[in-house]
Amino acid sequence: MATVRDLAEQLGVELGDRPAIDLLRGLAAHGPECIRLEDAHWVDDASQRILWQVVRRLREAPVLLLVTSVPGAGPLLDGLGLLLRSPERGRVFQLSPFNAGEVADYLHSRLGMPVEGESLDRIVATSGGYPVLLSSLVDQLRMGDPATTMTAALRRMASHTVGSEVLGEHVAAVLTGARPSERAALVALAQASELSLGQLGEVLRLRDLPDLRLDLLLAGGLVDRNGSRLRMRHRLVQRDLLDQVPWAEARAGHAALAQILSGLQALEHRVAAADATTAPAVLATVRGLLDEAHAQGDLSHAFRVAELGVALDPQLLAEAVLATLRAGRPARILDLEDHLHNLPASAARTAAIAILELERAGVQPAAHRLLRLDANLVPVSPDLLIHALAVLQVATEAAVQNESHLIPPFAPLIEVLRVRATETDDEALAEELGLIAVSLEMLHLANDPALSAAERLTAVADLSTRATAQGIARLAGPLARVMTALTDYLAGNLAAARSSMAGPLPFTVPHLRLHADLALANICFMNGDWGAADSLAEAQLTTTLDTLPASYWHQAFSMAALVPAGRGETTRVDTYLSWRSAPRIASLADVCHQLALAWANVSTGGSPADLAQCVDKIWEARVLSHAGAYATGALRVRGHVRAGNIAAARAAREQLESTDYEPTAKAYVLAHADALLAYGSGQAAEAHRLFGEALAALDTQIAEQPGGGLRIFLPVLAEDWMLLTIEHPVDPVAALRTLERAEALLASCGAGPWGARLEHLHAALSTTSPAIPEDGSTPMYLLLPDLTARELEVAALIAAGLSNKEIADRLYVSVRTAEYHANNVLRKLRTRSRRQLRDLLPHLTGG
The missing domain is CATH 1.25.40 (Serine Threonine Protein Phosphatase 5, Tetratricopeptide repeat)
Structure with a gap:
C-alpha cells in the first residue's frame, strides 16, 4: 500500500480499516481538480485496488491516468480502462512503445548526446522501447561515476553481458559493489516490497550486520525513499534482484522478515524460508491457520493461507480451490492456474x-x-x-x-x-x-x-x-x-419479488447474487424509485468489478446505465455502454444493454424507428422474461406506430397477447398497445377510451403491487394520450390530469429532459390544436416528441417569428448553431418553410 500511504500523507489523513473511504474524505476536503496517476504499472496491487475504489466513487474529479508500460498492469488499470471514456471522467493516454528513432531522440534530449549504432540497437532490444524503462535507464546513468562520460557508461551497460537486460545488468552491478549491509537491505526490500528504516535496521540486527548507510543504498538507483519508508523502484527490479541472489542469502532475508512482520506477511516469509528441517513445523502452522479460518468462516483468509501453503504441500491447492468456491469468488482460481499442473x-x-x-x-x-x-x-x-x-x-x-x-x-x-x-x-x-x-x-x-x-x-x-x-x-x-423472488420477478409479481429479493444467500453465489440485485434495481426503476435503483445498480457494479471477471461486467454496466438513461444523462450512459456493443442479442447482458438504450430513447425523445428496432431485439431474444421486460411491449408498439409501421405494431401486440405475465400488468400493456393502434389507425374516440382503460389498469397494478408498480410507464402513457388530445381534444381533463401526475413523477426521478418535453405538451394544450392534415400526412404533434429539448426551444422561437440571429442572441449560442438547430426542426417536423411552421404551431407562441 505504498502509493496509498504516499497519497494519504499528501492529503494529511490517517488511514484506518477503510483506506478508500479515508482517502475520499481527504480528497473531498482538499477539493482536487484532477487525479493524475503516472506510471501506474508500478503501483502495488493493494494500492491499485484501493485507488480503483476511490476513483470509481469520486465522480466530481476527472482522472488523468498516464500508462507508460505494458498493458494488463493491475485492477486499477483494468477498471479505469473501461470507465474513463469521456472528457468529464478523464482520459486514458496509452503511450505506445517508442521505435528506434524515437528512442534515439528521447535519449538525446535527456542525456544531451547522440546514441546510435550498436548501443541504440541494444537499448531498443532490452527496453522494448517503453518510456518508463528508458527513463529508469537515464536516471541510473545520471547516478553513475561523474568521472566517467555518459557515453562510456551507456555503452558499458548496454554491452556488459550479451543477451541480458539493461535493468538486470544494472542490478547485478549494484549487488556486486554493495557492502553486506546494503546488499541485505536490497534483498529484504525486494522480498517485502516496502519497509521502514526501523524495520530494515531490525533485519540487519537479526543477520548480525552493521548499520545501514542510507546514502549508499539510494545511490544505486534501485530504491525510492518516502519519509521513513523505503521501497524498490519498480517490479522489474524486484524480479531481477531476486533472480540474482543465491538461495542461502534469500533464505536468510526471508527468515529475518518472518520475525519482524506479522500475520500473513510473516507466514509468507516463513514458507519461503522453510527447508527440510523447518518445513513440517511451518506446514503444521499453515494447517492450523486454515482450520481456524474455516471455523471463523473467513474464507478469504483461508484461501490466502492455502495459497501460501501450496509451496510446501501441493495438496493444499485443493483447499485453496475449495475456499474460493465456498466464498463465491471463483475468479480467484485464475490466481492458482500456474499451480494446477501440480495437482494430480x-x-x-x-x-x-x-x-x-x-x-x-x-x-x-x-x-x-x-x-x-x-x-x-x-x-x-x-x-x-x-x-x-x-x-x-x-x-x-x-x-x-x-x-x-x-x-x-x-x-x-x-x-x-x-x-x-x-x-x-x-x-x-x-x-x-x-x-x-x-x-x-x-x-x-x-x-x-x-x-x-x-x-x-x-x-x-x-x-x-x-x-x-x-x-x-x-x-x-x-x-x-x-x-x-426471481420466479416472482419473471412472472410479474413484482411486489412479492421486491419484498424478498434482498434475502441473504447462505454462501455467496455471485452470478445468482448479480442477477438478483439487478432484478431488484429494475423493479425499483419501474416503480419510480430511481434513487434506490441507482444505488443498487452502482453497488452491484462495484462488487462485480471487484469480484467477477470482465465477462460479467457487461450486465452490471448495462443496469447501472438504466437510471442515467431515464434521466437523459447521455454521457454517463455512453460511458457505461461504450466498452461493449450489443449488435445482436446473445445473452441476458445484451438484453439489459438494449433495455438501457430503449429508456434513453424514450427519455430524450429519440427516433421512433430506433426505439422499435431496439425493443424488437429485446423481444426476439430468448431471455425476455429474465430481464423483466414484458412491459416494454408498450414501447415496442409505440415505436412502430410512430414510425408508421402499423403491421409490425399489430404483430408486436399479438406477441404480447400470447406471452404469460401477471394479469393486471398484462391488461395495462395490452390496453396501452390497443390505444396506440387505434390512434395510428385514425380511430380517435376509440383511442381515448382505450387510453382511459389503460390508465385504470395501470393504477390498479400500482395499487396491487406496492413497491413493484409500473409507475414509470405513467409518463409514457401520459405523453401518448396528450398527443392524441392535442389533435382531438374531446375531453382533455383526464389526459391533462394524467400528464400532471407524470410530470410530478419525473420531477421526483430527476428526469429533466423527459419532464421538459411533457411540459411543452402541457403548454400545447392551452390552445386548440389543428386537426389531422387532410392529405393524410403525419400530424405535426405526432412528430413533436422527435425534437430534443433544445430543438423545442428553437421551434417555439421560430413560431414566434425570430430570425436565426435573434435566436442565437436569445439562447446565447452562435448563429451557425442556431441555423443547425433550425434546420433540424424543419426536417424533423417535415415542414418546407419557417412560415409553414409558424402557421402550424401558433400555440407555442401563445397566439
Whole structure:
C-alpha cells in the first residue's frame, strides 16, 4: 500500500480499516481538480485496488491516468480502462512503445548526446522501447561515476553481458559493489516490497550486520525513499534482484522478515524460508491457520493461507480451490492456474479447470467438462464438495444466461449428495452437501420450462418446506427466498419479488447474487424509485468489478446505465455502454444493454424507428422474461406506430397477447398497445377510451403491487394520450390530469429532459390544436416528441417569428448553431418553410 500511504500523507489523513473511504474524505476536503496517476504499472496491487475504489466513487474529479508500460498492469488499470471514456471522467493516454528513432531522440534530449549504432540497437532490444524503462535507464546513468562520460557508461551497460537486460545488468552491478549491509537491505526490500528504516535496521540486527548507510543504498538507483519508508523502484527490479541472489542469502532475508512482520506477511516469509528441517513445523502452522479460518468462516483468509501453503504441500491447492468456491469468488482460481499442473488428476482438478473455462469460454464448455465425471466415483472430502460447488456455480450461470437445458443433466448429482450426506459422520459436511443438493434442485425447478410460473413457485416452496424438515432451513431458507423472488420477478409479481429479493444467500453465489440485485434495481426503476435503483445498480457494479471477471461486467454496466438513461444523462450512459456493443442479442447482458438504450430513447425523445428496432431485439431474444421486460411491449408498439409501421405494431401486440405475465400488468400493456393502434389507425374516440382503460389498469397494478408498480410507464402513457388530445381534444381533463401526475413523477426521478418535453405538451394544450392534415400526412404533434429539448426551444422561437440571429442572441449560442438547430426542426417536423411552421404551431407562441 505504498502509493496509498504516499497519497494519504499528501492529503494529511490517517488511514484506518477503510483506506478508500479515508482517502475520499481527504480528497473531498482538499477539493482536487484532477487525479493524475503516472506510471501506474508500478503501483502495488493493494494500492491499485484501493485507488480503483476511490476513483470509481469520486465522480466530481476527472482522472488523468498516464500508462507508460505494458498493458494488463493491475485492477486499477483494468477498471479505469473501461470507465474513463469521456472528457468529464478523464482520459486514458496509452503511450505506445517508442521505435528506434524515437528512442534515439528521447535519449538525446535527456542525456544531451547522440546514441546510435550498436548501443541504440541494444537499448531498443532490452527496453522494448517503453518510456518508463528508458527513463529508469537515464536516471541510473545520471547516478553513475561523474568521472566517467555518459557515453562510456551507456555503452558499458548496454554491452556488459550479451543477451541480458539493461535493468538486470544494472542490478547485478549494484549487488556486486554493495557492502553486506546494503546488499541485505536490497534483498529484504525486494522480498517485502516496502519497509521502514526501523524495520530494515531490525533485519540487519537479526543477520548480525552493521548499520545501514542510507546514502549508499539510494545511490544505486534501485530504491525510492518516502519519509521513513523505503521501497524498490519498480517490479522489474524486484524480479531481477531476486533472480540474482543465491538461495542461502534469500533464505536468510526471508527468515529475518518472518520475525519482524506479522500475520500473513510473516507466514509468507516463513514458507519461503522453510527447508527440510523447518518445513513440517511451518506446514503444521499453515494447517492450523486454515482450520481456524474455516471455523471463523473467513474464507478469504483461508484461501490466502492455502495459497501460501501450496509451496510446501501441493495438496493444499485443493483447499485453496475449495475456499474460493465456498466464498463465491471463483475468479480467484485464475490466481492458482500456474499451480494446477501440480495437482494430480482428480475431481478437484477437473472442477478447477471447469471454472477456468466458465470464466473464459462460457457456460457450455464448463458444463460439458463437469458432466464427464461420474459423481458416484468421487470421494467425499474435499473432492466431492469441490465438484458439487463447481456444478452449482455452472448451473447458476446456466440459469442466468437462459441455458437452463444444461441443468437437468446434473440431476443425478443431487441424489449422490443426499446419500453421501447421510453416510458421513461430519455434521457440518453433511449440512453443506444437503444444502448444495437443495440448491441444485431449486435451480432445476425454478427454470423448468415444463412448469408454469405458478407451478414453479409452488415447487420451490415445497422444496423449502422439505429442507426445513431435513434440518437445513437456516441455510436453505434464504436461498429459497431468493429463488422464489426471481420466479416472482419473471412472472410479474413484482411486489412479492421486491419484498424478498434482498434475502441473504447462505454462501455467496455471485452470478445468482448479480442477477438478483439487478432484478431488484429494475423493479425499483419501474416503480419510480430511481434513487434506490441507482444505488443498487452502482453497488452491484462495484462488487462485480471487484469480484467477477470482465465477462460479467457487461450486465452490471448495462443496469447501472438504466437510471442515467431515464434521466437523459447521455454521457454517463455512453460511458457505461461504450466498452461493449450489443449488435445482436446473445445473452441476458445484451438484453439489459438494449433495455438501457430503449429508456434513453424514450427519455430524450429519440427516433421512433430506433426505439422499435431496439425493443424488437429485446423481444426476439430468448431471455425476455429474465430481464423483466414484458412491459416494454408498450414501447415496442409505440415505436412502430410512430414510425408508421402499423403491421409490425399489430404483430408486436399479438406477441404480447400470447406471452404469460401477471394479469393486471398484462391488461395495462395490452390496453396501452390497443390505444396506440387505434390512434395510428385514425380511430380517435376509440383511442381515448382505450387510453382511459389503460390508465385504470395501470393504477390498479400500482395499487396491487406496492413497491413493484409500473409507475414509470405513467409518463409514457401520459405523453401518448396528450398527443392524441392535442389533435382531438374531446375531453382533455383526464389526459391533462394524467400528464400532471407524470410530470410530478419525473420531477421526483430527476428526469429533466423527459419532464421538459411533457411540459411543452402541457403548454400545447392551452390552445386548440389543428386537426389531422387532410392529405393524410403525419400530424405535426405526432412528430413533436422527435425534437430534443433544445430543438423545442428553437421551434417555439421560430413560431414566434425570430430570425436565426435573434435566436442565437436569445439562447446565447452562435448563429451557425442556431441555423443547425433550425434546420433540424424543419426536417424533423417535415415542414418546407419557417412560415409553414409558424402557421402550424401558433400555440407555442401563445397566439
